Amino acid sequence: MSNGYHIVVCGSLVPDPLQTLEPVMAPDGPGLKNEAMLPSVLDPWAAHALYEAAHLAKRVPDSKVWLASLGPKPKLQQLMMAVAQKAPFEFVAIDGSASGFADSFETAQALAKAIQSIPGLDRDRMLLFGGCSSASRDAGTTLSMVGALLGVEDQFLAVDEIEPDADGGFRVKERVEGAQYLVSRCAGAPAVLAWATGNLPEPPNNPQIGMANMRGILPALAKAPSVGALRGGLRFESVETPSQRRETRVVKDAGVEEIARELAEWIRG
Amino acid sequence: MTDPNSGATKPTLKTLPGDDVRQILWRYADRYDLQMVQQAARSVARGIVARLVADGARHTHEWTPEKQKLLEAMDEAGLTAVAIDPEHGGYIPGPKNLALALVAFELSWVDAGAATATLAGNLALAPIHERGTPEQVARYMGGAVPAGPGEDRRTLRGAFALTEPIPFVGVDTNTMAGRVRVAEWKDGEEPMLHVDKRGRFITNAAFANFACAAVASDDARIKGSCMVILEDTDEGVWDPGSPTLKLVHQLSATNDPIYSLKVPASRIIGGYTIQDGVIVPNYSHSEVIEAVFRRTRVTVGLMTAAKLLSAVEPIIRYHRQRFRGGQPQPGSSRYELGIQQREDALHRLIDVWATGEAAASLGFYTARLFDEFDPLEREKDRLLQERGIKGARAQMKAFAAVKDAALEFIRLEHLPEQKRDSARYEELKADSLVQFAVKDALSQVFCPATKLWNTGVGANTMREAVSLMGGYGITEDCPGFLGQKWMDAQLEATYEGPEAVQRRQLTVTMVNELFLAQFRHWIRQMRQIASRKPGTGACTLATAMELWLWTIEFLQSAQDAHGETLYHGQRQGVAFPMADALSWLLASRQQILDVLELEDKGGHNPLLADGLEGTVAFLTDLCHVMAARASGEVGRITAELVYGYQRHPSWDGDCDSCFKASELEAVASLVPGFDSSPLEVIQDDGGHADKAGPCVRFPGMERFRALRLKLDGCLTGCRLAKDRAAEALTQVMIPEALDYPR
Structure with missing residues (x-):
């Protein structure tokens, strides 16, 4: 019997955080101004989970990665033009709202149902990956609920590292308060790992990998089940931008030391 | 029918056009391979390339280890292999002109030097790809693909x-x-x-x-x-x-x-x-x-187009934030709009944006044209070889025999389906040599026009873009690196054949009968577009195209005041400005056609549903602005050429329509009121009105004068379009920050 993992990464799109994200009330509920037209990215926490999943699958023979995404189909298709180039995976698409104002339980239900119907998925070997947080309105609860709905009890939140053992178990480092890590050992799959940032850099886009993935992505999009707005019983009285103004500065590829030095200077004032 | 001049509030641009819009405009919405290549190029451009520029890597001429990392990043992202055919290790089947154009465009959005690095690699391979022996192709194309894991070989560069x-x-x-x-x-x-x-x-x-x-x-x-x-x-x-x-x-x-x-x-x-x-x-x-060169020059043109479009977002942000110092309150015009309160700044940015759109439309069309042309050219080579036709002269003879068939095909193609002989049309459509001749006539014009107009007009327009950032524009930390882009544009206007070379090629190719036959149909096409979509400026453009056509035909048979032939290869003062004028027309026409494509296909993309109408309206206004600008250039150039080589009539014996004062008096006594007509009069003592000579009346130029007059009238509404587009600039939502460092 194979010891490889079946890694299902739950991750979807969020509006590019660099865009102006202005909450507005529409007749059918809250949303972001011009949301449909804003460019999207893979939720950064979910993206870390995907890179870690691909890395783990490379290290552990017979492993396989699925990416389960719940979002508007056309937007998912557009997103895949970049995401599909990052790592090999099989795509599971669910057509529905990826809004930050969706109900996380209904979202979890839709994801769990889609995961249950993945052909060939061995749930005894399943590692359920996703982000511990999200760049949309962040409840941080969805992945745990998906795990619970699938009956996965071993759950690790804010994970930064997984180290597989030879016997199928693994060691997990989770972030806890005060820049400390909680190190656990898990006997093996199934388990939920909600990722913080992990340790891996973003892989370069590689169109060759993308085109290999695309063979499965387009059929997956074509047959994606529709789950609607996922608003459930949620009602929002009002929505507004947080009062503290964001001062965004884009820095790519900065070294850890450089970031630390800047933070220290900022703290010192 | 829409009324472009209606004062009613219309939907306008909500966000800057994103990939969904561009994919339709530039016709690769159904090409996932190209979309991925574009994303790959973007990640390199806005990652390592932008970081290198921001870190000052441009300060040295040396090829440093930091710059070397660019090559590795391009290898990793699959950009090095874009030009390679799958049988040699590449991954994009078929012609790759559009793919390479997209790569160059994305890299140049940040830094054209990086784009040039990939372009030069492809340029080195191009002679082998186009003319190499099978052994040469296998060795060098295959060797240029970056070595995979476990492969013990160096990558050929x-x-x-x-x-x-x-x-x-x-x-x-x-x-x-x-x-x-x-x-x-x-x-x-x-x-x-x-x-x-x-x-x-x-x-x-x-x-x-x-x-x-x-x-x-x-x-x-x-x-x-x-x-x-x-x-x-x-x-x-x-x-x-x-x-x-x-x-x-x-x-x-x-x-x-x-x-x-x-x-x-x-x-x-x-x-x-x-x-x-x-x-x-x-x-x-x-x-x-x-x-x-007939292929690689197209990508150079697109490099400058990318610069212009990349300038829009940083300029809008700079303008809006410019007056936030001091005590302005959020919500006040001064705080929210800053320099955008000033019409001039808005109008000038509209000019930059419209030029960028037109340049991109022209360049991407030409890239797609070469994607269609490449297989035809290979088939032509095969057929000629099969028929034993070798050498330039023999080929010219062979194609002279095809010309009539090609002209017939052009005529049939522009007839409504029900009115044409469909059997004959299909026969000609299936004839590779006819198709080659038709497309060759286009490519021989569009390639130099793209290189000439995009880089020449583009470089001048980049100066405008820099000026819109004030002093900031010429600093190294100007967002979007606009100062560097302005300088870079000048190299793009120069390498792979400077502007004079492109003009010289156009001098020959733009009077090709096969090109002119297609051009004539385009005039009718623009009128038809104008009839159903009046706000595009297509009608203005059609008149300008007629004016250009009349002029090129006139110049080819006319002589100057000294009896010298006006239009020939060595008379660059005549032919070159006409090449410039044509390039303006082609750019403007492609821009209009692209926006129509967006209007037609955009509705199929649900993501665009929310903002499509506004985006199309805005881009249509940009078309109108550009059509007016192009028409103005054509009017100026043609008038200079048509009149400028004639001697101005003088008062001394050169005035057929002049009356002597005494003669006029005599006639007026017989025909009362005759002397109140606007006539040229020479006094009996030789005196005359204070001007250089009698006003010009060149017989035979009535059509030209009528077209000039009509063109002026056709500009109606173009400034209203500019006002609308300018207003849109004050409302469009932009990201909070640029997505690459500075």
Whole structure:
């Protein structure tokens, strides 16, 4: 019997955080101004989970990665033009709202149902990956609920590292308060790992990998089940931008030391 | 029917056009491979490329280890292999002009030097791709694909070595100093050649391990000229030379190399035959170069287009934030709009944006045209070879025989389906030589027009973009690197054939009957578009196209005041401005066609549903602005040429319509009121009105004058369009920050 993992990464799109994200009330509920037209990215926490999943699958023979995404189909298709180039995976698409104002339980239900119907998925070997947080309105609860709905009890939140053992178990480092890590050992799959940032850099886009993935992505999009707005019983009285103004500065590829030095200077004032 | 001048509030641009919009405009919405390549190029551009520029990597001419990382990033992202066919390790099947255009566009959005690095690699491979023997193609195309994991080989990186130290060869002269002679030729063995080549301004030379060098024979045993592949492991001198001290594109490695190498004759690109003891290359260097440049120049044009469009977002942000110092309150016009309160700033940015859109439309159309043209050209080569037709003269003769059929095809194609002889149409459509002739006529115009207009007008317009950032524009930390882009644009206007070379090519190709036949149909097409969509400026453009057409026909048969022929290859004062005028028209027309495509197909994309109407309305206004601008240029140029070479009538015996004052008095006594007509009068003492001479009345130019007058009227509404577009600039939502560093 194979010891490889079946890694299902739950991750979807969020509006590019660099865009102006202005909450507005529409007749059918809250949303972001011009949301449909804003460019999207893979939720950064979910993206870390995907890179870690691909890395783990490379290290552990017979492993396989699925990416389960719940979002508007056309937007998912557009997103895949970049995401599909990052790592090999099989795509599971669910057509529905990826809004930050969706109900996380209904979202979890839709994801769990889609995961249950993945052909060939061995749930005894399943590692359920996703982000511990999200760049949309962040409840941080969805992945745990998906795990619970699938009956996965071993759950690790804010994970930064997984180290597989030879016997199928693994060691997990989770972030806890005060820049400390909680190190656990898990006997093996199934388990939920909600990722913080992990340790891996973003892989370069590689169109060759993308085109290999695309063979499965387009059929997956074509047959994606529709789950609607996922608003459930949620009602929002009002929505507004947080009062503290964001001062965004884009820095790519900065070294850890450089970031630390800047933070220290900022703290010192 | 819509009324473009209606004052009613209309939907307008909500966000800057994103990938969904661009994919439809530039026709790759159904090409996932291209969309991925574009994303890959974008990640390199806005990652490592932007970081290098921000870190000051452009401050040195040397090829540094930091710059070398660019190549690795491009390899990793699959960009190096974009030009390679799948059978040699690439991954995009079929023609790749549009793919390469998208890569160049994305990289140039941040820094065109980085784009040039990829372009130069492709340029080195292009002679081999276009004219190489199967063995050469397999070795160099395959070797250029980055080595995969576990592969023990070095990646081949090439340089295209044509230009030489002044006063020798540039892109358009055959005065070549590079020489090839026979070094050794043993009986029954392949000849060994000695190649001496000094290069100037050779991109990639700093790190290249092979070069395609243009050389002329220095030996009676070698005929003519050829291109030869040199490798750094060949016997002799391989000196990458010193870096060229260029002020621009510092992320590409440009050197002045020195090669003196011994190579086998099998390195002659395209192979050779031996005739009467003489090595006869199958292709001269100019034949190879012609096949190469007609494609690669298109991507250069798109590099400048990317700069213009990339300038829009940083300028809007700068304008809006400019007056936030002091005490303005959020919500006040001063706080929210800043410089956008000033109409001039808005109007000038609209000009920049409209030029960028037109340049991109023109460039991407031309790239797609070459994607259609490439297989036709290969089929043409095959057919001619099959029929034993060799040499330029024989080919010209063969195509003269095809011309009538090609003209017939053009006529049938522009007839409504129900009115044309469909059997004949299908027959001509299936005729590869006819199709080649039709497309060749277009490519011979669109390639130089793209290079000429996009880079020339683009460079001038980039200056406007820089000026819109105030002093910030010419600092190194200007968001979007606009100052560097302005300087870079000048190189794009120069390399791979400066503007004069493009104008010279157009001088010949724009009067090709097959091109003009298509152009005539486009005038009708623009009128039809105007009829159903009046706000595009298509009607204005159609009139300007008529004016251009009348003028080019007039100039070809007219003479100047000295009796000299006006239109010929050496009379560049006549032909070159007409080439410029045509390029304006082509750019504006493509822009209109692209927006119509968006309007037509955009509705199929649910993501665009929310903002499509506003986006189309805004882009339509930009079309109108550009059409007016293009028409203005055409009006100015044609008027100068039509009238400017005629002698102004003088008062001395040159005035057929002048009356002497006494004559006028006599006539007026018979015809009361005659003397109140606006006539030219010369007093009996020779006095006359204070002006240079009698006003011009050239017989035979009534049509031209009518068209000029009509064109002025056709400008109606263009400034209203500009006002609407300017208003949209104040409302469009932009990201909070640029997505690459500075």
